[in-house]
Amino acid sequence: MTTDLTRLTADALATKLSTGEVSSVEATQAHLDRIAAVDGSVHAFLHVASDSALAEAADIDRRRAAGEELHPLAGVPIAIKDVIVTKGMPTTSGSKILEGWVPPYDATVMTKLRAAGLVSIGKTNMDEFAMGSSTEHSAYGPTHNPWDLERIPGGSGGGSAAAVAAFEAPFALGSDTGGSIRQPAHVTGTVGLKPTYGGVSRYGAIALASSLDQIGPVSRTVLDSALLHDVIGGHDPRDSTSLTDAWPSFAEAVRNADVAGLRIGVITELQGDGFQPGVMERFREALALLEGAGAIITEVGLPSVEHAIAAYYLIMPAEASSNLAKFDSVRFGLRVNPKGGGTVEDVMSATREQGFGAEAKRRIILGTYALSAGYYDAYYGSAQKVRTLVQRDFAAAFANADVLVSPTAPTTAFKLGEKTGDPLSMYLNDIATIPANLAGIPGISVPVGLAAEDGLPVGIQFLAPAREDARLYGVAAALEALLEQKWGHTLLSQAPDLSPSEMNATDEGAV
Amino acid sequence: MAKLMDYDRALELFEPVLGFEVHIELSTKTKMFSDAPNYFGGEPNTNITPVDLGLPGSLPVVNGQAVRYAISLGLALGCSIAPTSRFARKNYFYPDLAKNYQISQSDEPIAFAGSVEVELPNGRLFTVPIERAHMEEDAGKLTHVGGATGRIQGAEYSLVDYNRAGVPLVEIVTDIIYGAEADAPELAKAYVSTIRDIVVGLGISEARMERGNLRCDANISLRRRTPEGEPPAPLGTRTETKNVNSLRSVERAIRYEIQRQAAILDDGGTITQETRHWHEDTGQTSAGRPKSDADDYRYFPEPDLLPVVPSPELIEELRAALPEAPAIRRRRLKAEWNFTDLEFQDLTNSGLVNEVVETVAAGAAPAAARKWWTGEIARTANAQGVDATTLVTPLQVAQLVALVDAGTLTDRLARQVLEGVIAGEGTPQQVVDARGLAVVSDDGALIAAIDEALQSQPDVLAKIRDGKVQAAGAVIGAVMKAMKGQADAARVRELVLERATALPE
Amino acid sequence: MSEITQEQVTHLASLARIALTPEEIVSLTSELGSIMDHVATVTEVATPDVPATSHPIPLQNVFRDDVVGQTLTAEEALAGAPDHDGSRFRVTAILGEEQ
Incomplete structure (x- = not known):
């Protein structure tokens, strides 16, 4: 019984909850049991909120029994990326400098989840301050890919993707600054969507790069992402960059999925050289399926994409260097007193030296350089101009295509440790996902199968114009249906059954 | 103690070059970027939200009212309002700065290129050029504990209260000011005073310097004079004097820095570019932090x-609502009230122009209103060490003047009534009633007292009857004494002369 | 190779208030050099006629009404602090002065 519950999609579980077939406490306990069984080897969670989750679940059950009208997703468990500030649950953003910090307020997305009655089962692992593509930069040790525990689960949101792929949660919240939702989805065979910038409130998401960050859904099915997006999206007066648009129902977009007549533009620059053959093979198959279903496949160029990574690795560290200045040992988090005491300046410097990991320090120094006197115009200023060029490229491409498409990343999951010594090669891995963040447009990654050479998941990325997130749900849902029809099963049903024998349960609060 | 050069000698050798940065705390209900109350008294760390504390994940949202106030101030300073202005981050680490960056405006301020007309005590009119006015947020408050002085040097540790963090500020920056010459100290005071009048007139700040609502940093450098026909010397190195918390200090600090810098330069020394701290108690400045290349604030949007992006309609709406500029208003009032230059200057220097305006509006004659405010009320305030405006209201002064005009009070009685009003005994009429201070206007009572005085001094009565009218003084004095001063001396005199002839021989 | 020197990295670390070890300064100098070699290509296409984009979705005049909202209690504010005196945050002696 309990094992079955973790295999259900959020949508299916919600149905069982609403009919009373299953209680939220049962569903929550099933997921907590699964976490206890497998998270010792996956390490998707930094904090498992067993007690509060069961209490929240019991409350939902009580309210349902009392006849209260509840949100359709009420009682469904959810995992939260640790970048999101949660009242009552420790929030570290994967960093030692915030170890043990329990925020006195909730992120807006948390307020919305709580209002809808979703049950937060814990906080997921991530690269420190969302800086990375592998979770190897987490101060609390890496997350392992459920498909192959020797491999990376992607990053920065490897914890959320792995939790969903390992059936530890039906869905999760992620955040995407340069691909941190989509690339983990690609390497774990899951679905992840980065909304239009401003589509989901950033209030309470610990900022990496304010003009690039966006919170979004992570799940096993397109419908589940859409359902979650419907809960967390919408205007928030606490985030000045939040859009005031009235959004359509994304779940509705999934249910009405149809690609007939849809113009899909294949991005010339994001294929071929540097892209793994197995990735390209699955990619082309997917396009053929879509074409067979009536989509019109064209080719579009985004010439400025060549400079997107360069611009990104100036803008992101510049903003990060400023955003991370608040970690200074005064109001929250770690304080390191240097030997023999010292002034507050010494204490701040020692705290930041010991509290930040190597990648955080690397990006802070890089960003400080990009903003410093004499270099601003050449670096930060130029990068912002490249951003304009990328936006112009997208505008031109979308004149000829309804959605754009590329592989989500050049390769399948690489081995843990393979790239940690070479930051630049790690950065170049983000080539396909970064342009959407620079332009503020939405992007989704959906699984398209396993690469022939290594048997690891491959994802496809669709991009749409700003505010057209619904279009992505439509095309992704259509492809998902076509693929599952062809396979006769879901991709994740093929993932290894993680053996509980080698596991150590993660206790509440342990990391 | 630093060596100082005689002020006049310093002016012979050098031309003072000035610049001011004035910070105005806006009196909005909430802070610049958060909905915390804009109030920083009270229990430490209670008027704060996650935004003011710079908690991870928190985000700023601009207070629309603060933007309107800033535009109004910009317009009142004669500035252009930028069609597009932006906020920028000024990055530096300091424990009172919650995020370790201050949200300010850098190269795109909301208002720029204005000027303010300032009137000096000697009647000279001076136009101060304004470079810009921009919006930013205040920092928290540090208290230094341990060590002897309570100052930062020698303190063992410091305590931080973030109640003030995020309070909305407008910083007004002048262009370089040339030509003040010997009037530089007075100009500084008059400039800050004019800014204060402007913001008070706009109703956008309490503008109390002693409370830090209005803060002035004064930049001063000296330029050596060159003989006629030779090119001017380059500008000297400037110092920035901070911690100047009263109008008087502004004036003194400028004078001090001119004398200090002149002495150094005349000895062949060089001025260090640094901040200097003004010490009210000693009347000196002391060296603070040197400016250096390390000041790299890494501004970015x-x-x-x-x-x-304020709409032209909004700008025009705010422009239409602007009060009169202080200089124009002063000229108008002086003419309307028919004051001499000296009278008006005296009033301006007392800082009580607004009180007189309101007192006149409440029905008093301008001359009488001025006399009471700059006279008895100012003296009492001075003696008590408080602000004159805290003692009485313009309405009370107008009521007092009305009682005098009606003959109910003499000036002497009115002073006693004022004392009662200040003591909190009620309105002037209530004090008159309670203390029984009204002039005795009942001729019957006066005549009885006069008759008694005349009859008890038959020699005086005889002299008056002989036409020696000046002898009446003694009787008048006795009557006034008998009436405890509550009689109109002129009326008493009239009656004395009348009764001297009317009384039977 | 980029022109980044150890002195520059040392200066950047002081601006960023990170007490880097000498070893970190050496390795960061070399890493930054190679990263900057790559990212400096932005200067090739960023011609003067191209405007800068600071926000991905252009918005303007996003203001809040001047209405007081909920505040934190001092207890909540201080709960996560490394050191405090019950009402204020405590820091060790400050060397520099206010800017």
């Missing part, structure tokens, strides 16, 4: 906030 604040990604969490959007550009401010």
Whole structure:
């Protein structure tokens, strides 16, 4: 019984909850049991909120029994990326400098989840301050890919993707600054969507790069992402960059999925050289399926994409260097007193030296350089101009295509440790996902199968114009249906059954 | 103690060059970027939200009222309002700065290129050029504990209260000011005073210097004079004097820095570019932090906030609502009230122009209103060490003047009534009633007292009857004494002369 | 190779208030050099006629009404602090002065 519950999609579980077939406490306990069984080897969670989750679940059950009208997703468990500030649950953003910090307020997305009655089962692992593509930069040790525990689960949101792929949660919240939702989805065979910038409130998401960050859904099915997006999206007066648009129902977009007549533009620059053959093979198959279903496949160029990574690795560290200045040992988090005491300046410097990991320090120094006197115009200023060029490229491409498409990343999951010594090669891995963040447009990654050479998941990325997130749900849902029809099963049903024998349960609060 | 050069000698050798940065705390209900109350008294760390504390994940949202106030101030300073202005982050680490960056405006301020007309005590009119006015947020408050002085040097540790963090500020920056010459100290005071009048007139700040609502940093450098026909010497190195918390200090600090810098330069020394701290108690400045290349604030556009693009309609609406400029208003009032230059200057220097305006509006004659405010009330305030405006209201002064005009009070009685009003005994009429201070206007009572006085001094009565009218003084004095001063001396005199002839021989 | 020197990295670390070890300064100098070699290509296409984009979705005049909202209690504010005196945050002696 309990094992079955973790295999259900959020949508299916919600149905069982609403009919009373299953209680939220049962569903929550099933997921907590699964976490206890497998998270010792996956390490998707930094904090498992067993007690509060069961209490929240019991409350939902009580309210349902009392006849209260509840949100359709009420009682469904959810995992939260640790970048999101949660009242009552420790929030570290994967960093030692915030170890043990329990925020006195909730992120807006948390307020919305709580209002809808979703049950937060814990906080997921991530690269420190969302800086990375592998979770190897987490101060609390890496997350392992459920498909192959020797491999990376992607990053920065490897914890959320792995939790969903390992059936530890039906869905999760992620955040995407340069691909941190989509690339983990690609390497774990899951679905992840980065909304239009401003589509989901950033209030309470610990900022990496304010003009690039966006919170979004992570799940096993397109419908589940859409359902979650419907809960967390919408205007928030606490985030000045939040859009005031009235959004359509994304779940509705999934249910009405149809690609007939849809113009899909294949991005010339994001294929071929540097892209793994197995990735390209699955990619082309997917396009053929879509074409067979009536989509019109064209080719579009985004010439400025060549400079997107360069611009990104100036803008992101510049903003990060400023955003991370608040970690200074005064109001929250770690304080390191240097030997023999010292002034507050010494204490701040020692705290930041010991509290930040190597990648955080690397990006802070890089960003400080990009903003410093004499270099601003050449670096930060130029990068912002490249951003304009990328936006112009997208505008031109979308004149000829309804959605754009590329592989989500050049390769399948690489081995843990393979790239940690070479930051630049790690950065170049983000080539396909970064342009959407620079332009503020939405992007989704959906699984398209396993690469022939290594048997690891491959994802496809669709991009749409700003505010057209619904279009992505439509095309992704259509492809998902076509693929599952062809396979006769879901991709994740093929993932290894993680053996509980080698596991150590993660206790509440342990990391 | 630093060596000082005689002020006149310093002016012979050098031309003072000035510049001011004035910070105004806006009196909005909430802070610049959060909905915390804009009030920083009270229990430490209670008027704060996650935004003011710079908690991870928190985001700023601009207070629309603060933007309107800033535009109004910009317009009152004669500035152009930028069609698009932006917020930027000024990055530096300091424990009172919650995020370790201050949200300010850098190269795109909301208002720029204005000027303010300032009137000096000697009647000279001076136009101060304004470079810009921009919006920013205040920092928290540090208290230094341990060590002897309570100052930062020698303190063992410091305590931080973030109640003031995020209070909305407008910083007004002047262009370089040339030509003040010997009037430089007075100009500084008059400039800050005019800014204060402007913001008070706009109703956008309490503008109390002693409370830090209005803060002035004064930049001063000296330029050596060159003989006629030779090119001017380059500008000297400037110092920036901070911690100047009263109008008087502004004037003194400028004078001090001119004398200090002149002495150094005349000895062949060089001025260090640094901040200097004004010490009210000693009347000196002391060296603070040297400016250096390390001051790299790494400004960049604040990604969490959007550009401010005020519509022309909004700007015109705010322009139409502007009060009169202080200089124009002063000229108008002087003419309307028919004051001499000296009278008006005296009033301006007392800082009580607004009180007189309101007192006149409440029905008093301008001369009488001025006399009471700059006279008895100012003296009492001075003696008590408080602000004159805290003692009485313009309405009370107008009521007092009305009682005098009606003959109910003499000036002497009115002073006693004022004392009662200040003591909190009620309105002037209530004090008159309670203390029984009204002039005795009942001729019957006066005549009885006069008759008694005349009859008890038959020699005086005889002299008056002989036409020696000046002898009446003794009787008048006795009557006034008998009436405890509550009689109109002129009326008493009239009656004395009348009764001297009317009384039977 | 980029022109980044160890002195520059040392200066950047002081601006960023990170007490880097000498070893970190050496390795960061070399890493930054190679990263900057790559990212400096932005200067090739960023011609003067191209405007800068600071926000991905252009918005303007996003203001809040001047209405007081909920505040934190001092207890909540201080709960996560490394050191405090019950009402204020405590820091060790400050060397520099206010800017």
